[in-house]
Amino acid sequence: MEKVELEIDSTEFDLDALGEKVGSRIGTPGLHAFWSSLGEFPPGYHVRKEEAMFWSVVKQLLLSTGKSPVVILGSPGVGKSCFLVLLAFYVACFHKRKVLLIRQLKSGDRKNAVVFLNGKDGESERSSGTSWKVSIHQAFNQTFRELHAIRKAEMTRGSLVLVDGYTQNDVKADICLALRPFHILATSCHYDKKSNDPANMVVLPAWRFEDLLGYVLSNRRWLVETGLRKTPDGTSEEVIRQLVAEHYKYSGGSLRDFCMTQGALVNFLEASSNRLSQVQSYQLVFERSGARSDDRSNHFYCHYIVDPSNADHYVTHRCWFVSVDSAYALKLLGRHNLRLDKYLEYYRHAETVGAGYLGLAYESLLHRAVSESIGNGKHSVEIALRTDAPYERIVLDVKRTWCSGENKADCHDALTILDENTYWHPDYPLFPFVDAVTTCDAFAKGSEEPERVLAYVQVTIRDRKTFTTADFAALDEVMEKNTKRLPTKRIFVVVTNKVATRDSFRLTVEDGASCPTMVGCFDPGSLEERGARVWLSSGE
Structure with missing residues (x-):
């Protein structure tokens, strides 16, 4: 030596x-x-x-x-x-x-x-x-x-x-x-x-969001090293929080991944997920199993404990949580036609551990809820709108759901042939601006007579969003090419998971223009009582 x-x-x-x-x-x-x-x-x-x-x-x-x-x-x-x-x-x-x-x-x-x-x-x-x-x-x-x-x-x-x-x-x-x-x-x-x-x-637990935010605030070189800014100076704490939150969707609780550029991280996650079979992907996401000695699957897992302030939890197996933590990785792995209770279980787990994939879990839950509501008139997905909206509620009443698009161009092609009976959401994780496009029934306050409208739906668990009117205009331009008989009235709806988030939500338009936005809430709790009855009656 x-x-x-x-x-x-x-x-x-x-x-x-x-x-x-x-x-x-x-x-x-x-x-x-x-x-x-x-x-x-x-x-x-x-x-x-x-x-x-x-x-x-x-x-x-x-x-x-x-x-x-x-x-x-x-x-x-x-x-x-x-x-x-x-x-x-x-x-x-x-x-x-x-x-x-x-x-x-x-x-x-x-x-x-x-x-x-x-x-x-x-x-x-x-x-x-x-x-x-x-x-x-x-x-x-x-x-x-x-x-x-x-x-x-x-x-x-x-x-x-x-x-x-x-x-x-x-x-x-x-x-x-x-x-x-x-x-x-x-x-x-x-x-x-x-x-x-x-x-x-x-x-040794994975990094939670607040940990990563603290890391960046004490080491602003991260902004440059990840390619998000050209200089570490001059960025406000509020903007840093937004940048960290966005990057966290890709990295999850891995500090090493968090310090990669977004492009390199996306390439790595896509390559890693492509090496897994469909069965392995299912086990990773929905059974939280399969992480034995296989490094390829272990990379997607993040290890957490219930209470980081309790020393006993670090050595007590029942106090450990293991799950896929990167929202982007979850989207790559979780493309399965599963029962609604599986999605609900994953959403609740994400809430418990404060995981980075909570937003993606909520979005997937909403898509699946719409799918399972088809043919079940008593349980259509209903969005309760904020009091400042021209409507009281909208109901996502469709005959089929459709997830498609390997890239942005594919998604645009799908939207040009979208019909009035279909709820469409992009398979391409980086599709900008919206998470779904669908025809729906909009009910004015005190009215039981719906108005059929076309909704651009954005799903979030956060109380603020930023975009430009160019995003809205680009989507409008694509929809103008649609050859089907869609409703002429179009609305932009932000759907949140909590009433408090809905009521405090703030939309920022970067170019300063106004954008008529309706903010609503689809509460996952509404699924649980109804779901318990359905699942018990099915004997599962």
């Missing part, structure tokens, strides 16, 4: 200080430079409450790693590898212990990196203030036999062994004893703990 000398500020890896720094960013120039050829480490990290709580849990588990190893579970890109690096330096410098870190590399021409810190024999010492001089031994591309030899060497014997990125199957298949026994294993894949397995499992 090659020996290198490193001088580094201990504030970069002082895990005991995390509790005091929640919400702030810690610069890590020393670790960033050292790990540039070893699988990377960021130039800084944002401390969220989850990291501080997670460390308090792991610190207690470290006391018994000799008898009970620790398995760190968590979604790809949430910070498990970074945590192991911090832990390695913390233990070597502050606790004067030998540490051996074996990291699997999945990019470039190197398959692994091995780093040994000899804290026990005085090869790490404080030089001045918070600065430490650390002697490090490193190696790359080691075979399992070579890794075994490193572990057996006198120099490394007795080390705290940290294994990063390998799966449980990798460890089991290791006949050379290169990866086992370990003290701590960090993996994104499922870990099947048997009754005789002494390992303690602990979850």
Whole structure:
């Protein structure tokens, strides 16, 4: 192994200080430079409450790693590898212990990196203030036999062994004893703990929206790195919140994905979803299963816990939630003709964990509710409009639903042949401005006589939207080419999931023009009582 000398500020890896720094960013120039050829480490990290709580849990588990190893579970890109690096330096410098870190590399021409810190024999010492001089031994591309030899060497014997990125199957298949026994294993894949397995499992949760917003506010270079702005300065917090919310639809709770450009992220998600079979996609989205040792499917999952403030929840299996978290990935994976209660269940789950796909889950629920209402006059989908609308309610009463369009041009072609009995919604996730176009019945206040109108429907869970009148005009231009006998009156309807959201909703038109907009609410709760009766009567 090659020996290198490193001088580094201990504030970069002082895990005991995390509790005091929640919400702030810690610069890590020393670790960033050292790990540039070893699988990377960021130039800084944002401390969220989850990291501080997670460390308090792991610190207690470290006391018994000799008898009970620790398995760190968590979604790809949430910070498990970074945590192991911090832990390695913390233990070597502050606790004067030998540490051996074996990291699997999945990019470039190197398959692994091995780093040994000899804290026990005085090869790490404080030089001045918070600065430490650390002697490090490193190696790359080691075979399992070579890794075994490193572990057996006198120099490394007795080390705290940290294994990063390998799966449980990798460890089991290791006949050379290169990866086992370990003290701590960090993996994104499922870990099947048997009754005789002494390992303690602990979850590092995925990033929630507010965490990611805090990350950006403390590191505005993100605006430039993701291509959303040319400079990190001059963007208001309100606009940053909107940009983060939009990007979160694609990344979900993976910080690594969140730091990619939208184009690169879309390409990655599409390529990943295309490698999955229809059965795998179904299991991922609606059964929340299938995430065993298959990296392709595990990338779509995000791991959450019920209460990030409760230390017990990090180690208690029944307090963990696993689900597809990227709204865009959910749309790619979830194209299945499922019963309405499945969509409702997924929507409620998204509400519970505060997931990034809540908006997409609500949109899918609305589309499915319209589909199941066909031929059932008693249960048509009804949108209750805000009091400032010219109508009191609209009813989506159609004879069929149609989801189509691989791209924007395909969607436009579909709209030119849309008939008055069809509810159309785009299959193309990036179709602008609207989420559905349909004929519907509009009822004026106090009237039971409907007026048949054509509705441009936008679905949202948020209390504000921004667009230009050019968006509206472009859709009008396409509809002018329609050859079917559609109602001549067209309305723009924003549909929300809560009455409070409907009543506070604000539409901003960027070019300053006015746009007549009606805001309504379709409450998923209206489905539950009715659904319970239907599903019980069906015996399912």
